Structures are given as structure tokens and as C-alpha cells.
Amino acid sequence: MKLSIAVLAGDGIGPEISREGVAVMQAVCSKFGHEVTFTPALCGAAAIDAVGNPFPPETLAICQQADAVLFSAVGDPRFDNNPNAPVRPEQGLLAMRKQLGLFANIRPVQTFDCLVHKSPLKDELVRGADFVCIRELTGGMYFGEKLEGDDRAYDTNAYTREEVERILHVAYAYARRRRRHLTVVDKANVLASSRLWRKVAQEVAQQYPDVETDYMYVDNAAMRMIQDPKFFDVMVTENTFGDILTDEGSCITGSMGLLPSASTGTGTPVFEPIHGSWPQAAGKNIANPLAQVLSVAMLLEHFDLADEAALVRHAVDASLDENVRTPEIQVEGGAHYGTHEVGQWLVNYIENA
Ligand code: IPM
Ligand code: MG
Numbered sequence: 001m002k003l004s005i006a007v008l009a010g011d012g013i014g015p016e017i018s019r020e021g022v023a024v025m026q027a028v029c030s031k032f033g034h035e036v037t038f039t040p041a042l043c044g045a046a047a048i049d050a051v052g053n054p055f056p057p058e059t060l061a062i063c064q065q066a067d068a069v070l071f072s073a074v075g076d077p078r079f080d081n082n083p084n085a086p087v088r089p090e091q092g093l094l095a096m097r098k099q100l101g102l103f104a105n106i107r108p109v110q111t112f113d114c115l116v117h118k119s120p121l122k123d124e125l126v127r128g129a130d131f132v133c134i135r136e137l138t139g140g141m142y143f144g145e146k147l148e149g150d151d152r153a154y155d156t157n158a159y160t161r162e163e164v165e166r167i168l169h170v171a172y173a174y175a176r177r178r179r180r181h182l183t184v185v186d187k188a189n190v191l192a193s194s195r196l197w198r199k200v201a202q203e204v205a206q207q208y209p210d211v212e213t214d215y216m217y218v219d220n221a222a223m224r225m226i227q228d229p230k231f232f233d234v235m236v237t238e239n240t241f242g243d244i245l246t247d248e249g250s251c252i253t254g255s256m257g258l259l260p261s262a263s264t265g266t267g268t269p270v271f272e273p274i275h276g277s278w279p280q281a282a283g284k285n286i287a288n289p290l291a292q293v294l295s296v297a298m299l300l301e302h303f304d305l306a307d308e309a310a311l312v313r314h315a316v317d318a319s320l321d322e323n324v325r326t327p328e329i330q331v332e333g334g335a336h337y338g339t340h341e342v343g344q345w346l347v348n349y350i351e352n353a
Helices: 014-032 045-051 057-065 089-099 113-118 161-177 192-205 218-227 239-252 290-302 306-321 339-352
Strands: 002-010 035-040 068-073 104-110 130-136 146-148 153-155 181-186 212-217 234-237 260-264 270-273
Touching (some): 002 014, 002 057, 014 290, 104 161, 161 192, 181 239, 212 218, 218 239, 234 239, 290 306
Parallel strands (some): 068 270, 181 212, 181 234
Antiparallel strands (some): 146 153, 260 270
8 A cells, every 4th residue: 555644753852753753653564565755844833943934835725735644742831821823823724634633533432451550540440441532623612603802702612514514424433333333422401503413313313223322511521531431432522622522532442642543524633642742842852652652553543454453553552562652651661762772672573564
């Protein structure tokens, strides 16, 4: 297979983890005889600095011409505490999602047995937790009508029936491949947009009688995720709720540096870690590359390269078993491995598999 990948490394730890993701992708493609090309492109603060735009047209064109985008992270402290900044790195990510039509964000929350002790939750609650959050990604408050005045501001949480329907179908497709249990998360007791979600969900559910559907308010879902994460199989929710719940989900697993995601829709799909740019760690070679590497596995799965993806996942499991881990998940007394050393170990594992 021939694959062309747009590589958007972005800011902070982005370039460091990106390098390892690319190396792993290259290694697995060489192993299986696939021809892969990588085209780097600017985004985020790096793009603002270079050309004044966090998602420049050249980057869009590179993404559109690629088969997939391997994205890392955007965000820079220079903008975080400046609400008056005329342009922000995160706008680059949002522009990419919108312009590529990536309405479905797939965020698996999977625990690794050997890291369960890193979770703030009790061992027995976490062990075996395995669910997927399907987050709507191009609607809701992120993109609705806004007013940003000095004395008054609002964001509109607008959704259309069509937007709700198409994400529900994605969620049901996942549920069918898994334990056939879908939880629709909303705030239908308060929000009009959520009542549309629930109405449409109840209709769409009729088409999937083989899947058990339940409906849960988002506040309750946030609680349930902590009390009983194993309750969930697939959850589907709107953009903002999904943003919040997936950070909570990543915390359950013990490290944010472990969770990948896929964003799909009408244009080139994007594969990226769910964590941010961790600017404090930039350049220190300490960031965990596994979320990026697992994003490569999701990319391979997207193209039905199941054996290739399985090899990447085996490499990750083996690295954890062998305590080849970045500092935040390393065992006491374990050797020091940086971002690059973990990446190299994975490449070596793949080459010798
Ligand atoms: C995420 C991030 C983004 C979001 C930010 C960086 C704009 O938090 O992908 O979850 O809010 O969607
Ligand atoms: Mg987020």
C-alpha cells in the first residue's frame, strides 16, 4: 500500500513525540512493504510565529492531498493568559477539524494492567475498564454563533438534526463492533440542544435494536465514570461535553500520555494524542510518546492494516512490560528513558519482530 502522511507536529512537546510517531510508522511500513511518505506542515503557535496564521492555507492543502494526518499538539503559554490575543494556536486545530469536515472524534479509554496503580481510582474500579468516547467535533459551542463583548459574551450551542444523526450512526457502528452498549450523554433536563440530541437518538436507536441504548445526563456521566468506569462501552456526546469527559477519562487510565484519538468525517482523517502541548516539558525529552504511537496504530487500523497496527500495539505493551517507560509512568528504581529512547526501543522491537 502507498500512504502519504501529513505531519503536523505543532507546539511544545509536539515535535518530540511527532518524531517518534513518524519513526514507528516508518518502521512498521518498511516491515510490511508499504511505501509511506511524510510531508511536514505548520500549525499552531509555530505557524502563527512563521506566517501569522495557526492553520495556513498551505497546511490545509498538504492535509487535503494526504491520505491521513498525523497530528501532535498545539498550544503555547504566551497565549494562555492573554484573552486579548488576536489569534490563538488552538484556532488552528479547530480550523483543521472544520475544514477537513472531521465531525467524529473517536477517543478510546483503555487501561493498561501494569499502570493501574498510577490511576487516582481504586485498582478494582480501573482494572479492565475499556470504553470509547465518540465526541462530536465540528458543532456545538465551539463553532456556534459567538459574541465577545467587554460586558457581555456568549457561545451558541447549536446542533442540527443531521449533525446529531451522523455522529450517532458512527457511535452505533462502534457499539456493534464492541459490547453493543451505547450511552448517549446529554443535558436534556436543561438544554434545548440536548433535547434535540435525545429526540434524534431515540429515533436512531430504533434502527439498532441489537444495541442496548441508555441515556445519561452529563453530570451523572461524569460521576459514573469515576464510580464505575466499567459501566461504559461506547458513549456518544456533543463537542464540549466530549472535551471535558475525555480528559476525565484519560485520568482514569493513569497517564494522559497514553491516549490516542482518531478524527474522521468527510475529509482526510486525523490521528492525534488527546493530550496537549505540555509546554513546560518542551525540549526536555521527557514526554511520553505512546499516545502518539498509539495514534499511529489507529491510523493503520483506519486503513484496515490490522496486522501492522497489532504489531505497534504489541511493541507498546512490550515496552511497558520491560519498564521502558518515560518518567511519569516509570517504576521506582526503573532506568531513565526519554521520549526518544522509548521511540527507538519501539522501532527496534518492530524491526526485529
Ligand atoms: C482537545 C483539546 C482541544 C479541544 C483544544 C486544544 C482546542 O482540548 O482536543 O480535547 O478543546 O478540542
Ligand atoms: Mg480537550
